Amino acid sequence: MLLILAAIEDENDRDFLSQLYEQYYPVMKKKAYAITHDYNVVDDLINDAFIKLIDKISILRSLDCCKRASYIVHTVRNISLNYVKRREANNKKRFLGKEDDVLDSLPDTAATAEDSYMRREESRELGEAISRLSERDRDLLYNKYNLELSNGEISELMDIPVDNIRQYLVLARRRALKILNEKDIE
Amino acid sequence: MSDRKPMDEEKLMGELRELKIRLAMANYAEIEGKALLEENDSLKKDDFYRLKKEIKAKFMKEFNRHYYKQRTKEFFNMCRKTFNKTAGILLIVIILISIPVFTVEAVRTKVLNFMLDIQDEYTQIRLQEKDSGNIVGNNLYINWEDAYVPKAIPEGYTVSSLTDNKNLKVIEYSNSDDSKIIFQQLSEGSSINIDTEDADKISKVTVQESEGMLVVKGDVVTVVWNNASYIFVLTVYKGGLSNEEVLDIAESVVLVK
Numbered sequence: 001m002l003l004i005l006a007a008i009e010d011e012n013d014r015d016f017l018s019q020l021y022e023q024y025y026p027v028m029k030k031k032a033y034a035i036t037h038d039y040n041v042v043d044d045l046i047n048d049a050f051i052k053l054i055d056k057i058s059i060l061r062s063l064d065c066c067k068r069a070s071y072i073v074h075t076v077r078n079i080s081l082n083y084v085k086r087r088e089a090n091n092k093k094r095f096l097g098k099e100d101d102v103l104d105s106l107p108d109t110a111a112t113a114e115d116s117y118m119r120r121e122e123s124r125e126l127g128e129a130i131s132r133l134s135e136r137d138r139d140l141l142y143n144k145y146n147l148e149l150s151n152g153e154i155s156e157l158m159d160i161p162v163d164n165i166r167q168y169l170v171l172a173r174r175r176a177l178k179i180l181n182e183k184d185i186e
Numbered sequence: 187m188s189d190r191k192p193m194d195e196e197k198l199m200g201e202l203r204e205l206k207i208r209l210a211m212a213n214y215a216e217i218e219g220k221a222l223l224e225e226n227d228s229l230k231k232d233d234f235y236r237l238k239k240e241i242k243a244k245f246m247k248e249f250n251r252h253y254y255k256q257r258t259k260e261f262f263n264m265c266r267k268t269f270n271k272t273a274g275i276l277l278i279v280i281i282l283i284s285i286p287v288f289t290v291e292a293v294r295t296k297v298l299n300f301m302l303d304i305q306d307e308y309t310q311i312r313l314q315e316k317d318s319g320n321i322v323g324n325n326l327y328i329n330w331e332d333a334y335v336p337k338a339i340p341e342g343y344t345v346s347s348l349t350d351n352k353n354l355k356v357i358e359y360s361n362s363d364d365s366k367i368i369f370q371q372l373s374e375g376s377s378i379n380i381d382t383e384d385a386d387k388i389s390k391v392t393v394q395e396s397e398g399m400l401v402v403k404g405d406v407v408t409v410v411w412n413n414a415s416y417i418f419v420l421t422v423y424k425g426g427l428s429n430e431e432v433l434d435i436a437e438s439v440v441l442v443k
Contacts, residue, residue: 014249014250014253017249017253018245018246018249021242021245021249022237022242023226024222024226025235025237026226026229026230026232026235026236026237027222027223027225027226027229029229029235030225030229030235043241043244043245046245047244047245047248047249050245050249051248051249051252051253054252054253054256055256064216064219065219065223066215066216066217066218066219066220066222066223067212067215067216067219068219069219069222069223069226070215070216070218070219070222071215071219073218073219073222123209123213123216124213124217126206126209126210126213126214127210127213127214127215127216127217127218128214128217129210130210130211130213130214131214131217138214141207141211142211142214142215145207145208145211145212146211146212146215173203173204173207176207176210177203177206177207180206180207180210
């Protein structure tokens with residue numbers, strides 16, 4: 001019986017991930033290309049990202065659709081960055097992502113009800129405050145807090161010596177808090 | 187001495203700052219995700235970004251391979267962990283249960299009441315425990331310790347074969363029509379398979395105040411029952427006897443002293 005239940009759960013999880021793949025394929029393709037500039041590898045990188053996401057099914061299920069989209073795209077982005085790093089090591093070339101900063105197109109979030117207005121507004125402000133950080137700080141914090149990567153993983157991904165990650169995180173947190181506190185004062 | 191400082195303001199402020207950043211990052215993910223979803227929706231209209239069938243097929247193939255590999259690995263890891271825990275608990279439970287079962291006579295007799303293990307093709311019947319030793323001798327009248335025999339054998343049948351093994355005593359009767367009546371007495375530790383596959387009839391019966399089973403398959407009638415120490419199997423081949431007559435033979439089984 002347990003085996004049958006496990007198999008059913010497996011099928012649900014498998015379908016869940018394949019639906020996400022189908023749903024977010026366009027934006028994943030675009031973001032992966034923005035980093036690699038190579039359409040030949042984009043599909044493989046998306047596949048690699050989803051293989052990595054197999055372990056994160058419970059997290060993905062717990063997120064709402066916006067956060068889930070962000071989580072998936074960041075995973076694809078990290079896989080793409082890793083690929084570029086490996087490629088650079090071989091080719092000694094560097095490609096920088098041009099379109100990986102989506103903050104320019106951040107939508108305005110309008111309040112829908114009076115009673116939730118304040119909370120929504122505060123959330124939006126907090127989120128937008130993070131967008132004022134440098135891309136490096138933002139990525140550091142995103143990898144640490146949202147993707148819950150270890151210091152070792154962040155070090156490998158962001159080309160920062162692992163011994164310095166802690167210090168980089170402290171500084172990024174400090175800068176984030178400074179912006180967040182400015183918001184509080186305003 | 188505990189290091190906990192529940193009202194340490196500095197520590198609490200540190201936690202508050204950490205929470206604030208976490209909350210800000212979660213909100214950032216939401217805002218970013220909303221923008222990504224909008225971008226995704228507009229990209230869907232662009233044929234270039236639309237998911238092609240062959241790409242999806244390639245993804246599914248690769249994904250399934252990794253998915254099931256990973257899941258199988260996880261499942262076995264889980265089984266191993268669960269087994270280790272369960273095995274210990276089970277061992278303790280078995281020991282605790284075994285102590286009264288194998289020391290109290292009433293419980294022991296009940297447990298040893300014959301176990302019917304009904305399979306698709308046959309029914310296995312066995313008694314367990316007890317060290318039995320018998321005197322060998324193919325003579326109905328001598329040296330069979332604790333031997334049971336049916337008294338009401340129909341006319342025309344004579345003893346054609348006797349077997350006395352450690353756990354099994356068999357008396358075979360036959361008549362001039364090649365009909366056979368076989369009476370088997372099985373002791374603890376032995377088992378016998380009764381052919382119940384596609385049987386015409388399988389019913390519960392009472393023989394000598396014990397619950398038993400009657401199996402009719404073609405021209406073979408088998409009755410199985412037990413007492414505290416033995417399983418008895420009475421099989422009639424081509425005997426032309428009714429079920430009631432076969433049950434009468436079973437009822438007539440007595441201990442030879």
